[in-house]
Amino acid sequence: VFFFLYIYIYILRTIMANLHELPGAQADSVPSAAKTLVWGPGLEANIVLPARFFYIQAVDSSGRNLTASPGEKTFEVKIVSPVEEFTRIWIQVLDRQDGSFLVRYRMYATYTDLYIHILLKNKHVANSPFILNGPVYHEGCDCPQSSGSVWETHMHCPQSFPQIDRDLALYASVDPERNAQEIPQRFGQRQSLCHYTVKSNKVYVKTFGEHVGFRIFMDSILLSLTRKVQLPDMEFFVNLGDWPLEKRKPTEKIHPIFSWCGSNNTRDIVMPTYDLTESVLETMGRVSLDMMSVQANTGPPWPEKNATAFWRGRDSRQERLELVKLSRAHPNMIDAAFTNFFFFKHDESLYGPLVKHVSFFDFFKYKYQINIDGTVAAYRLPYLLAGDSVVLKQDSSYYEHFYNELRPWEHYIPIRADLGDLLEKIQWARDHDEEVKKIALTGQQFARNHLMGDRVFCYYYKLFQEYAKRQVTEPNIREGMELVEQPSDDLFPCSCHRTRVGDTK
Numbered sequence: 001v002f003f004f005l006y007i008y009i010y011i012l013r014t015i016m017a018n019l020h021e022l023p024g025a026q027a028d029s030v031p032s033a034a035k036t037l038v039w040g041p042g043l044e045a046n047i048v049l050p051a052r053f054f055y056i057q058a059v060d061s062s063g064r065n066l067t068a069s070p071g072e073k074t075f076e077v078k079i080v081s082p083v084e085e086f087t088r089i090w091i092q093v094l095d096r097q098d099g100s101f102l103v104r105y106r107m108y109a110t111y112t113d114l115y116i117h118i119l120l121k122n123k124h125v126a127n128s129p130f131i132l133n134g135p136v137y138h139e140g141c142d143c144p145q146s147s148g149s150v151w152e153t154h155m156h157c158p159q160s161f162p163q164i165d166r167d168l169a170l171y172a173s174v175d176p177e178r179n180a181q182e183i184p185q186r187f188g189q190r191q192s193l194c195h196y197t198v199k200s201n202k203v204y205v206k207t208f209g210e211h212v213g214f215r216i217f218m219d220s221i222l223l224s225l226t227r228k229v230q231l232p233d234m235e236f237f238v239n240l241g242d243w244p245l246e247k248r249k250p251t252e253k254i255h256p257i258f259s260w261c262g263s264n265n266t267r268d269i270v271m272p273t274y275d276l277t278e279s280v281l282e283t284m285g286r287v288s289l290d291m292m293s294v295q296a297n298t299g300p301p302w303p304e305k306n307a308t309a310f311w312r313g314r315d316s317r318q319e320r321l322e323l324v325k326l327s328r329a330h331p332n333m334i335d336a337a338f339t340n341f342f343f344f345k346h347d348e349s350l351y352g353p354l355v356k357h358v359s360f361f362d363f364f365k366y367k368y369q370i371n372i373d374g375t376v377a378a379y380r381l382p383y384l385l386a387g388d389s390v391v392l393k394q395d396s397s398y399y400e401h402f403y404n405e406l407r408p409w410e411h412y413i414p415i416r417a418d419l420g421d422l423l424e425k426i427q428w429a430r431d432h433d434e435e436v437k438k439i440a441l442t443g444q445q446f447a448r449n450h451l452m453g454d455r456v457f458c459y460y461y462k463l464f465q466e467y468a469k470r471q472v473t474e475p476n477i478r479e480g481m482e483l484v485e486q487p488s489d490d491l492f493p494c495s496c497h498r499t500r501v502g503d504t505k
């Protein structure tokens, strides 16, 4: 009897041991405080951003990265100043559901030093506390770094941006004097434009045209930049409308116009869109959809996402009407509907009833996201890429500042401009789930690496710097220009410890 009992226990033990080795049954998906990784710009005092941020990658005791969330509340983050009694800092720990976290914080005042404590069950994680030796300036502090190259080094800006090189290759020299005469004559009557001059790091503007409300985005980014770094003296024109303007051939006399959208048929110089720019400036402020919030709201994991292709939007282009018709004919393939009718006469028998607005984060309940032009490029693409669905992108002559760095089949699935192959591509995606999931993640990685706020600031700075170098006459404050003033920060004034621009001269 004892012998059989012994055998029985032996067998039981073997089974238990084997169970332990089954994938997924690993006991070790518990993060280790010592092995967990922490990195990012928000750990550096000199990287001033509207919302600072850094990352936590949970790693287990054997050194393996966790690939699923260990729980939203796993890590506790505290930021304190040893000198100031109260810290007015708003912190959010965003769970990216893939074993990593994005921590963001917005400071409402400037601090002497900051200690960032990252805790896992009351144990310090990695090299916590991270010490930021100050002064640690907040977004509102007007305290420009006088050397642009020092600022770029602090920000870890890339050496160059291919799109800037492409755009400026057409403008070997820029003549502010001539442009000040010619551009208002050519475009000032029919288009909405802003003429900016930056001189001694102060911003001046004159507007042309009726619809100049969108200048607030350009004013805001320029003021934000001049608080952080000394901009070169320069003079330039910003197109406030949707469509790029410079349609002349490169061999003709072309004028440099800065636009939020470029196209294959125009020579405008592209900048990050007002939408992306605003979302960077107003992260943890006025906007709720931004490149960080979207990372914490990517819906269910891939296998649980709905395999119907998804789209919502307004009727700003013929192909969008086609898309909705296609969806009505093939509801098992595409769920596309209008939330708004504005441009075309609404024919409900063709395009169905308007549907209720869907939260952008709910888009990610679906695996396949259709990206289709509106009046120009659809400015939602950065956010769609940042999710973990795959993007089916319509071929288009319109582009934002980063589109030319995206590769079809690597970062997104291409579809024809006339949508003629859309159904076919959706079917292909359904038949190649592993490949498609990889494209989704590569697209997401692109967004995480290239479209965060620090990169957007770098892009603007590099663009202005490269453009300014090409000027062959003196940028001037022209007649009719007004000073764009920094917002007053009376509540939490900061004292800037840097040598003021001009003080050294």
Ligand SMILES: *[C@@H]1O[C@H](CO)[C@@H](O)[C@H](O)[C@H]1NC(C)=O
Binding pocket: 037, 057, 065
């Ligand atoms: C673990 O995650 C970090 C941070 O994303 C990454 O750099 C590293 O390559 C990952 N390690 C492995 C083995 O995948």
Ligand SMILES: *[C@@H]1O[C@H](CO)[C@@H](O)[C@H](O)[C@H]1NC(C)=O
Binding pocket: 306, 307, 308, 335
């Ligand atoms: C997937 O989405 C479609 C369209 O929104 C819906 O009709 C269908 O019921 C969903 N399927 C599942 C399994 O939820």
Ligand SMILES: *[C@@H]1O[C@H](CO)[C@@H](O)[C@H](O)[C@H]1NC(C)=O
Binding pocket: 264, 395, 396, 397, 417
């Ligand atoms: C626009 O140019 C890009 C890059 O050269 C090309 O891939 C794309 O097909 C063009 N699209 C259209 C509609 O002209």
